[in-house]
Amino acid sequence: MILPESKKMQDVFTPQELSEFNDKTTSASELERFHIRTDSAEIVAYKKRRNLLAAGLGIGIFLLIILFIISLLVTHWGDLIIEIDSYAITKGLALSEDPGFGSHYTTLSAKQANSVTNITKSWLPHNLDTSGDGEHNGDNYVAYTFYVKNVGEYTLDYDASLEIIGAAKSADEAVRVMVYKNGQPRVYGKSKYKNREMSEEDCYKFVYSAEDGDGSIVMTSRTENFEVDQIDKYTIVIWIEGNDPECIDDIRNGHVRMRMLFEIEGEDSPHSIFGTAYEEYIASISSQENIDEFGFVEDNSSIQQEDDADNTSGTASQDSAVSTQSASSDNSEHS
Numbered sequence: 001m002i003l004p005e006s007k008k009m010q011d012v013f014t015p016q017e018l019s020e021f022n023d024k025t026t027s028a029s030e031l032e033r034f035h036i037r038t039d040s041a042e043i044v045a046y047k048k049r050r051n052l053l054a055a056g057l058g059i060g061i062f063l064l065i066i067l068f069i070i071s072l073l074v075t076h077w078g079d080l081i082i083e084i085d086s087y088a089i090t091k092g093l094a095l096s097e098d099p100g101f102g103s104h105y106t107t108l109s110a111k112q113a114n115s116v117t118n119i120t121k122s123w124l125p126h127n128l129d130t131s132g133d134g135e136h137n138g139d140n141y142v143a144y145t146f147y148v149k150n151v152g153e154y155t156l157d158y159d160a161s162l163e164i165i166g167a168a169k170s171a172d173e174a175v176r177v178m179v180y181k182n183g184q185p186r187v188y189g190k191s192k193y194k195n196r197e198m199s200e201e202d203c204y205k206f207v208y209s210a211e212d213g214d215g216s217i218v219m220t221s222r223t224e225n226f227e228v229d230q231i232d233k234y235t236i237v238i239w240i241e242g243n244d245p246e247c248i249d250d251i252r253n254g255h256v257r258m259r260m261l262f263e264i265e266g267e268d269s270p271h272s273i274f275g276t277a278y279e280e281y282i283a284s285i286s287s288q289e290n291i292d293e294f295g296f297v298e299d300n301s302s303i304q305q306e307d308d309a310d311n312t313s314g315t316a317s318q319d320s321a322v323s324t325q326s327a328s329s330d331n332s333e334h335s
Contacts, residue, residue: 092152171254
């Protein structure tokens with residue numbers, strides 16, 4: 001028991017003083033305990049609110065990150081991305097997987113083909129351009145069919161360029177890309193590893209080959225006098241060619257990602273996203289004599305030409321080198 005300071009040890013407490021002292025001590029103790037309980041309850045409630053708020057914010061941020069990643073994977077990280085540049089959008093170019101254009105877009109994307117192994121062109125189905133719209137991948141290849149339409153108000157000219165935007169473990173050295181434009185196929189591959197001026201025997205060489213893969217231009221196409229409501233059909237097929245000399249164990253677990261960009265030239269159009277060097281190169285080979293009737297731009301100085309045209313059907317053979325000769329005039333498309 002604590003004695004009051006006003007009392008000395010020798011002083012004697014009366015019963016009344018002792019009772020008053022005990023009453024004050026008890027009252028102070030109860031008040032102290034009451035405040036402690038009140039403060040504890042408020043602190044616990046505050047911590048609960050803070051934890052709930054932090055958890056809610058954390059979940060919200062996590063969901064946003066997941067949605068962002070999904071958006072990137074779907075829109076920008078597929079094996080094949082199709083895009084229209086901003087200027088071409090204002091002029092009326094549109095994309096769709098639906099030939100009826102029930103809905104149209106400025107960006108399309110095909111899903112990745114995982115765990116692929118090398119095949120050869122003769123193993124591919126012969127009806128890839130007509131077997132379906134949108135994504136119709138098969139065993140060990142990517143196949144994607146889409147449409148381009150002029151939904152604007154004026155006739156226009158447009159350019160299409162297919163670019164490699166990602167390559168790992170030199171997988172682009174053995175890749176083959178077959179592009180159908182309005183039913184006419186053309187196969188492309190990277191130039192020979194030991195001689196970049198020469199194409200492989202079974203394909204046209206890339207328009208521009210970057211040594212590290214990224215930035216290589218697979219092909220270009222020009223379409224002139226594209227009238228209002230006119231539609232062009234494209235099918236792109238990608239595979240690893242087993243007969244390519246660079247199809248070796250070193251490229252296993254590699255990948256190749258591509259983007260096809262549609263652009264319109266004009267005073268207000270931005271410079272090509274592929275850079276000045278690409279623009280200068282395309283300008284040097286894009287004279288009228290280097291554009292065939294289907295709109296494919298050719299560099300005739302470096303293409304190994306081999307006549308493979310079928311004059312009866314007007315379509316190129318699927319099992320041999322792609323012809324540089326034009327298909328029959330009855331089957332030619334206006335580009």
